[in-house]
Every structure is written in C-alpha cells, then in structure tokens.
Amino acid sequence: MSQCDVSERPASESVAERRYVVAPHLMLEAHDDAHAVVVNTATGARAKVSITAFRMLSRFDVPRTVSDVFGRSDEGRAASRVRALVEHGLLWDAEAKRAAAKPRRRPSPFRFCNAPSYSASGAVADVVVLGVPYDLGGSDNGRDGPLAIRQKSLDYTYMVDFDTRQPAGWFDAGAGVRILEGVRIADADDIPWIHGEPQHVVFERVVETLDELLPPHGVPLVLAGDASVSHAVAACCAGRHPLSVVHFAAEGAAAEREGEAVTVRDVARAMIHVAGVHSVVTAGLREASGYALPPGISEVGATRLRAGDPGDLVAELPSAEHVLLSIDMSVVDVSTPPSGKGMSLREVSDAIHTIGGRHRIVGVVVSGLDPSLPMGHVAAIGACNLALQALHVATLRRVA
Amino acid sequence: MDGGAHPTLFGWGSASTAGCGGGFCVIGVPADHGNGVSRGAARGPASVRRAARLLPVPRGAGIDAGDVPGCRAADPETVLSRLAEATCKAVEGGFRPLIIGGDHSITFAPVSVLQRRRDIGVVWFDAHTDFSPWAEGQGHSHKQVLRRIETLPGVKRVLQIGYRGLTAGDERHLGDKATVVTSEAARHLTSAELLALMPDDLDWYVSIDIDAIDPFHAPGTSAPVPDGMEPSTVREFLAVIVDGRRVVGADVVEVNPRLDVDDITSAIAARLLWTIADGL
Known part of the structure; x- marks a missing residue:
C-alpha cells in the first residue's frame, strides 16, 4: 500500500x-x-x-x-x-485525453495453495495461476469452480523453506516422492468478465493477460469455469510454441461448430483452427462422438485408455514437443459408488504422467467443476490433486 | 446418556434394559468441536444408527447407551471428559466401548481410559496421520490426536493404515512406537503381514476415520483425500483383526452426513461397525 x-x-x-x-x-x-x-x-x-x-x-x-x-x-x-x-x-x-484502465484482473478471496500473489513474486514464477470463471460455453454452472478449487487447495499449503528460501513442494505419499520442490508458484487472481460481453472479448483478455503475466518459461495453470476457455489458453501457448492439445472430457466433439462462440462441445474443433495448434486429442470419452473428425482431431475413449495403457493416448500425439493439457472435470466419474463409466482420478493422473514423460507440458487448464453438485467437494479436491500432479510433470520436464 | 430419539445400533437393547457384562457398549458422541475443516460430524451417530437398521443383527452381543449428553453446549475438554466417564462406566460394567463419532479428536478419551487398565496397541485407519505438532496447553483437535495418543504410557504400539495424498512432509515415520502403512501399500498387505504388525501380547483399540476409504465410495467426510482404500479392503482388515487379536474397543469417526450422498457414507460406517461386532 x-x-x-x-x-x-x-x-x-x-x-x-x-x-x-x-x-x-x-x-x-x-x-x-x-x-x-x-x-x-x-x-x-x-x-x-x-x-x-x-x-x-x-x-x-x-x-x-x-x-x-x-x-x-x-x-x-x-x-x-x-x-x-x-x-x-x-x-x-479531466481535460487530458487518456483511456481509463479497464480492470484486467479481479482479486480472488483465496490464492491457489495460498501461494504468493503474482504482484509479489510473479515476475520470477515458474507457475502462474489465473482464474477465468467464464462458463457461457456450456450449460452447467462452472463459474464457482475456480473459487472452490482455490479454497480446497488451502489443504495443500505452499511453503517456502526458511533456510534455502526455496519452495518446499509436497510429499506425495502414494508415490513416495517429493513433488514441485523448488517450483515457484504465483497466483494472479481472476480475469473479470462482464455479462453481455461477446466471448471473443473475454478470450482476448485472457490471451493478453497471460501474455503479459507469463515469464518466458512460465507454465500457466488456468482455473476455468468451463472448457471453452481452453481455446484462449491454446491461443496464448501456441503463440509461443507450436503445440498439441490433450483435452480430457467426457463427451467428444460436436458434429460441427455450433455458432460464433466456442462451446464445451466444439472446443476441440475450434482449437484445431488456432494458429500453431497441430493436433487436438480428446481423451477419456465415455462414448465416441460418432462424427467424422477433421484432420488433426482424434478421440481416445475411457474404455480404451483403461483397457490398454495411457501409451495409447500418446500414440495419438504427433511428435510435437509441446502439449497443453485441458482437463474438463467431467472426465472423472464421480458416481458413488464408482460406476466405472468415466475415468477415475488415478487413471487421469496416470495419463498425465505418461504424456509428461514424452512431451513437454506448457500449460494446464482445469475446468468444468460445479461445487454445488453432490460430490462437489470431492471433485474440488480431485481437481487440486490433478492440477498439482500436472504441474509436477510440467515443471520436471522443463527443468530437465 | 442421551439418544432416546434414535434407533439403537443394530437393534440392541438400551443401557437401561441391559444387565451386566459381555459384548459391546455403543456410545454416540455428537460433537465436532475438534474438526476445524467443516461442521457436520456431530450428526454422525444418528445417521450411522439409522443406516444400521438395514443390517442384520450381528453375532456379537451389545447394548446401546445412547449419546454423550450435552455435547452441543460443552467445551471440547468437557466432551472428552464425559466420554471418558462413559467409557469407564462401560468398561467397569464388563463391556467394550463401540463409539460412533463425532470427529476424530474424541478418540483420545477412550484410549486414555483403556491404556490405564492394560498396555494396548492402537490401529488407526485414516487418510491422515493426525500427527500435527501439539504442545501442553494447546487446543485439542483431530489434526494432532494421534500424536497425543502415542505419548500415553500404556499405548505401546501404533499402526497407522491409509496415509496418502500430498502432505508438507514425509509422514511415513512417526517414531519408534508407530508403523505407517500407506494406502498404496495397504492394497498389497496380506492378512499375515497385517497381524505381524500387531503384537499379540497387547490388547488393541481400533479407530476408523471414514476418510481412510476412497471419497468416491465414502464422500460424506470433511477432509476427503483421493485414492483411498476400498470399503471391502477395510472390512477384510477388520475381520482379520477381530479374529486374530483381542479388540478392547473401537470407533468410527468423521462421518459427515451434511456432505454425504444418499447416506452412502453412513451405510459404509455402519457396515464397518457391524463387521467388528459380528466377528467377536
């Protein structure tokens, strides 16, 4: 102040x-x-x-x-x-001609894992977190998802070692390894969007803001209302490196683009037209879309991923070095008890590790969480886990 | 004791109708004072008893003493002291306490009573180790309850099963008394290996935090951690323990009906209690 x-x-x-x-x-x-x-x-x-x-x-x-x-x-x-x-x-x-600064970011009540604010340390961050609570690309209530993920992420407090002044990361009890050690995370709050704005205006703001905030080798973690936002993040990341997108979602691509706005159903079709995006793989579908897919788009169903191994997913990716991970939480089966129709959290996590083992992950989008639904609090903690595992894989590869 | 409005667990008689000795004495603890994450575990005893109505009567005998009275208006230490009194009364009457929580902080009371009578071991099913730092004079909560229990002189062994997730430090080593079996390791743990971790010269207290179970099976809990154990795995472990060791008491805690889906978590908790009662 x-x-x-x-x-x-x-x-x-x-x-x-x-x-x-x-x-x-x-x-x-x-x-x-x-x-x-x-x-x-x-x-x-x-x-x-x-x-x-x-x-x-x-x-x-x-x-x-x-x-x-x-x-x-x-x-x-x-x-x-x-x-x-x-x-x-x-x-x-009042006489001077100057454009009023439009709000570019809106403070969020919580920061992801209570990591430092971008304004304090963002310029040197390895990971920049940005909330985009936009959910007009679908019909579900996803706008509260970024807030719920941030709030639940407080279970995993970001800590900096007092002596080394390096982020301590977390111990992954299941894998028996420490993750994200030394990886600096900064939270850059939310992108505001005003109801009535055309979608492309919101998405342009996302691209401009990410371009402005991301350090040269920084990885964005975008907490989005719905999966349509992945289009904007793909545009930003593809502007830096040619890339492929792996889009985890329960449903496949629509028959064709539905209208002027990108939707959760046609985001794969929209992303393939982004300059610099080579291919889009939709992974974890419960049923194949059944539509003819244009060049560059492919689908891998949940059953195939479960029956084979996540390597089947990687086989669909060209040898492009860079991958944007887009995780629509609808891909996770949240039925109780699990019905086995969607993917389990572990299966999604395994797939992320496999992708990260062979490709460089340059960005992560987590979307499609409605915390007001039954199981919303469980899905929120699951989203936190997937985000942290994806960032672990992304930053390991980058450091290596 | 309170609880007249609830059905008794498994249809067992209430304390007022029971004679002396034998089997379990159910004690409900409708308190969530020790849970800093979310309210709701105080509704656990009523919900678990309701869910248990769908189960057959177990082979083991028991009575239901109702709930610890006045939890809503009591301070945390008062809740613990009333539960300790109820545990003493049950044990002196020849019963083994079978406690329905409430949050996990309450387990300190029955364990502190039982370890004064004879050396015991404690099996701690939980996604968390509950081993946060604690100092004399600090408030008691579900985050450090096992650390306090481990310091009780009569507690000779601690077996933690189910630790997982992302934690600040590596919590697999909790001191000389304790062994930690992660959720991942528990998937491969055989019955013989389980019993080998539980010396048979000790009596054992079994404490089950429902969050040991995977939240996609048991979502009704305040601090869910993905990738937990299957309910059937925990049931199998319990059957092995009650068959192979002297179990002097048990509890199920952290069932939060407010966060549950179709009471599925309460049903799982009831089934776990039934497995213990049926095996003895």
Whole structure:
C-alpha cells in the first residue's frame, strides 16, 4: 500500500486553472478519524491518505477546478494538495485525453495453495495461476469452480523453506516422492468478465493477460469455469510454441461448430483452427462422438485408455514437443459408488504422467467443476490433486 | 446418556434394559468441536444408527447407551471428559466401548481410559496421520490426536493404515512406537503381514476415520483425500483383526452426513461397525 503524502507543495498556476476528477475505479475501502484507505479496483492498488485529503478528493466527484471547489481565496493553498493527489493517480486531469484502465484482473478471496500473489513474486514464477470463471460455453454452472478449487487447495499449503528460501513442494505419499520442490508458484487472481460481453472479448483478455503475466518459461495453470476457455489458453501457448492439445472430457466433439462462440462441445474443433495448434486429442470419452473428425482431431475413449495403457493416448500425439493439457472435470466419474463409466482420478493422473514423460507440458487448464453438485467437494479436491500432479510433470520436464 | 430419539445400533437393547457384562457398549458422541475443516460430524451417530437398521443383527452381543449428553453446549475438554466417564462406566460394567463419532479428536478419551487398565496397541485407519505438532496447553483437535495418543504410557504400539495424498512432509515415520502403512501399500498387505504388525501380547483399540476409504465410495467426510482404500479392503482388515487379536474397543469417526450422498457414507460406517461386532 502506498502512503500518500499531501503536504503542501509549491503551487502551480496550471493546477489551479484546470479541471480535475476522481480517478475511475477508485473505491473507499476503510477509514477512521485520521485516515482513509482507497483502492483502485482496476489495478488492486491501495493508498492510505489523510482524512483531509480524502475529503478533498471526494469533492471532485465531477470535473471541477480548484477554485470551483475552494474558492479564489484558498486556491493557491489547495492547488499544491491537488497536485499531490494527481501525482499519486487518485485525481485525474479531466481535460487530458487518456483511456481509463479497464480492470484486467479481479482479486480472488483465496490464492491457489495460498501461494504468493503474482504482484509479489510473479515476475520470477515458474507457475502462474489465473482464474477465468467464464462458463457461457456450456450449460452447467462452472463459474464457482475456480473459487472452490482455490479454497480446497488451502489443504495443500505452499511453503517456502526458511533456510534455502526455496519452495518446499509436497510429499506425495502414494508415490513416495517429493513433488514441485523448488517450483515457484504465483497466483494472479481472476480475469473479470462482464455479462453481455461477446466471448471473443473475454478470450482476448485472457490471451493478453497471460501474455503479459507469463515469464518466458512460465507454465500457466488456468482455473476455468468451463472448457471453452481452453481455446484462449491454446491461443496464448501456441503463440509461443507450436503445440498439441490433450483435452480430457467426457463427451467428444460436436458434429460441427455450433455458432460464433466456442462451446464445451466444439472446443476441440475450434482449437484445431488456432494458429500453431497441430493436433487436438480428446481423451477419456465415455462414448465416441460418432462424427467424422477433421484432420488433426482424434478421440481416445475411457474404455480404451483403461483397457490398454495411457501409451495409447500418446500414440495419438504427433511428435510435437509441446502439449497443453485441458482437463474438463467431467472426465472423472464421480458416481458413488464408482460406476466405472468415466475415468477415475488415478487413471487421469496416470495419463498425465505418461504424456509428461514424452512431451513437454506448457500449460494446464482445469475446468468444468460445479461445487454445488453432490460430490462437489470431492471433485474440488480431485481437481487440486490433478492440477498439482500436472504441474509436477510440467515443471520436471522443463527443468530437465 | 442421551439418544432416546434414535434407533439403537443394530437393534440392541438400551443401557437401561441391559444387565451386566459381555459384548459391546455403543456410545454416540455428537460433537465436532475438534474438526476445524467443516461442521457436520456431530450428526454422525444418528445417521450411522439409522443406516444400521438395514443390517442384520450381528453375532456379537451389545447394548446401546445412547449419546454423550450435552455435547452441543460443552467445551471440547468437557466432551472428552464425559466420554471418558462413559467409557469407564462401560468398561467397569464388563463391556467394550463401540463409539460412533463425532470427529476424530474424541478418540483420545477412550484410549486414555483403556491404556490405564492394560498396555494396548492402537490401529488407526485414516487418510491422515493426525500427527500435527501439539504442545501442553494447546487446543485439542483431530489434526494432532494421534500424536497425543502415542505419548500415553500404556499405548505401546501404533499402526497407522491409509496415509496418502500430498502432505508438507514425509509422514511415513512417526517414531519408534508407530508403523505407517500407506494406502498404496495397504492394497498389497496380506492378512499375515497385517497381524505381524500387531503384537499379540497387547490388547488393541481400533479407530476408523471414514476418510481412510476412497471419497468416491465414502464422500460424506470433511477432509476427503483421493485414492483411498476400498470399503471391502477395510472390512477384510477388520475381520482379520477381530479374529486374530483381542479388540478392547473401537470407533468410527468423521462421518459427515451434511456432505454425504444418499447416506452412502453412513451405510459404509455402519457396515464397518457391524463387521467388528459380528466377528467377536
């Protein structure tokens, strides 16, 4: 938080003559008798100002000159304080032409595994977590999924070794190995989306934000509302390296693109048209789609994966070095007791390890979780596990 | 004791109608004070008793003493002390406590009572080791209960079965008294190997946290961990234990009906208790 000092500075004639207005997206967060904390909801930046400065700020709710507000007699004294507020970005020159910063990210109440915020350490992170609670690519309620995954992930606290200052990772009791040791994770909050926006605007924001946030070798973990978001992540990752996409989902591709927006049913067909995407394999289907698939798209059913081994999945991938993993949680059978129709968490995890053993995983998307459904809390912890296993495989390969 | 409104477990008689000695004494503990993750385990005793109505009467005899009274308005230490009193009463009457939790912190009470009478071992079915650090004066919870139990002088062995998942440290080594069998290792554990880990000169207390079982079978619990044991595996282990060792008490804890799906977790818990009662 910045401390805004509004002590008097030399007055300036130009300050007194111009009109000023409170910066957009500014919100009062807290106050007492002496101070106020204001937050810029577009950037997340906070500033603590004296209550006197805040009162001054609030008088510029519409564009006004200093003399409009303070009168000619106090104009000189007030102008220096106004200039201090302008310098701190709290007050804007109403005459100056500048585009209002659109909110690029929206704070999330929880951070994945309680890892540090991107603003604190993101520039050097190995993994950048981004929430995209967009779910208009399907008909299910997935927008609460990213929040539920982050909340449940607090069971797996990210810790940094006090002496080495390196992330400690976690001990995988089943495999008897430590995972993600030394891998720096940063959580970059959520992408906001406004109802009524066209999908392509939201997806462009995702691509721009990931481009801006990701360090050169950083791996994105995108917690998405629904699987359509994988299209945007594929566009970002394919802009860096040609790649293939392995899309775990319960249902195969639709017969053809359904409309102007990407849906959970046709995301595979949409992704194959992204520049730099060589192939898309939909894995874990409960039933084959039955449609003729265009070149570059293939399907591997859950039964085939279970009966053979995950190597069958890898055989469908060209020798492309880079793979984006898109995990729609619908691929996991959450019936109780398990009916065996979908894939178990272990089967998905095994498949991820097999892919990671032969290809470089450059991004991970986890989507399609509705925490309000029965088994939602179990699916959420399962999603956390899959995400961490996928990141383990991705960062192992990268380090190697 | 409370519990008049609930059916008794397996249709056993209530404490007021029973004579002295023999078999199990069911004690419900509707408390979840020791669970920092989620409320709901306090509803476990009623739900498990309801689910048990669908099961036949086990071969072992028993009575149902109802629930520890006043849990809702009691502090955690009071709950433990009332459960310890109820356990003492059951043991002095010649019964073995068969406890329905509640959260896992409650297990400290019956174990502390039983280990004063004779050296015992404790079998701890659980996805977690419950071995978080604890210091005198710190609040008691389900995260460090086994660490406290392990320090009791009469507890000579601890066998933890079911540890799994991603944890901060490697928890497979909990000290000289303890052996940890991970969920993965338990899949390959034979009956002979299981009994070899349980010296036969000790009495044994069996504590079952329902989260030992895979959450896709038993979702009604507050801290589920994927890739757990099959219910049938746990039942087989229990049958081997009650057949091969002197079991002086047992519990099933952490059943959370609020998070359950069609009461399936309560049904599994009831079946586990039935396996213990039927084997003795």
